[in-house]
Amino acid sequence: MSELIALLRNVPLFRDLTDEEVERIAAIAIPRTYPKKTVIFTEGSAREAVYFIVDGLVKTVKVDENGHEQIVSLLTTGDMFPHTGFFDQSPYPATAEAVEPTRVFAIPVRAFEQLLLSTPTIAVKVLRVLGAKILELQEKLQALTxxxxxxxxxxxxxxxxxxxxxxxxxxxxxxxxxxxxxxxxxxxxxxxxxxxxxxxxxxxxxxxxxxxxxxxxxxxxxxxxxxx
CATH class of the missing domain: 1.10.10.10 (Winged helix-like DNA-binding domain superfamily/Winged helix DNA-binding domain)
Structure with missing residues (x-):
């Protein structure tokens, strides 16, 4: 539990939460381990959980209509994926695969939703951080176009x-x-x-x-x- 709490405190999405609020999130997390080249979830499958990397390396991949693979991101210790996992009911937007042996904590989406309903202060703080992240991504996209x-x-x-x-x-x-x-x-x-x-x-x-x-x-x- 102490390892998870330390990890969550460094996740930007939870940066404004109090110690008690972080502990409530940690209480619903599930530890999981994935060997090298193991698929964690596939693009298009039902979204069940959001993952936080304890150690290891994960790549997220999308395949276009011509079958070409595009790596969306490389993720390591402290990273969360998928980024919009808690607030989007659509299937997973990409496939996630462990590049190296990887340990994560998985937070089930439904359990997190129930936590937000019971603790509105967490919901408000998290949504503020997400709003800032959306603006940042828009700026990056414009720069690359x-x-x-x-x-x-x-x-x-x-x-x-x-x-x-x-x-x-x-x-x-x-x-x-x-x-x-x-x-x-x-x-x-x-x-x-x-x-x-x-x-x-x-x-x-x-x-x-x-x-x-x-x-x-x-x-x-x-x-x-x-x-x-």
Whole structure:
């Protein structure tokens, strides 16, 4: 319980809740463990719970009408998914899969709804946070609209760095087991385009990528390269 309470206190959705309110949410959570490459839920299936990652790595994926996979997000410790899970009755919007062995706490949607009905103060605080998140997402979408492949790839790298990067000897290191195809899916382009752009970044000494790491040697140079 103490592990879950500490986790929930760091979830942006619950940032304005009191200790007592967080404990009431923790009381309805269910611990679950998923081995590597296990599907947690599939796109289009009935929405039953919202998940909070204790440790591990999860990717959420959508498949378009042509059968092409697009990675929506990579999620790690402290992240919640799906983001609108508590307030949307539609099926899961994407498929979630454990990239590595992953531990989560699942909060059933119906139990959370009952908690909101019995504790309106929680409902009001959570809705305020969601409103701010919607505005943030709108701004990000506007920023990405119309960008070329180079800008989209750099935007993906910078977003991953902000969420998963650690500073090491002046560089930013991302310990993520992602592939060139994963980056292509996130940037909305082809693996060949990502290969070409990463090779250019490697030649310039700006960034590099291995099977389990992405290294950004110079973030400012990366931003300048995107605009060159």
């Amino acid at each position: 119309g960008q070329d492949v180079r800008h989209r790839l750099v935007a993906v790298l910078l977003r991953l760095a902000a969420c998963h990067g650690t500073a090491q000897d002046g560089a930013v290191v991302l310990n993520l087991p992602v592939t060139h195809q994963d980056l292509a899916n996130m940037a909305g382009t082809t693996r060949e385009s990502v290969n070409r752009l990463l090779n250019e970044l490697r030649r310039r000494g700006i960034a590099d990528m291995t099977r389990r790491q992405i290294i950004l040697y110079d973030v400012e140079a990366l931003k300048a390269w995107a605009n060159s």
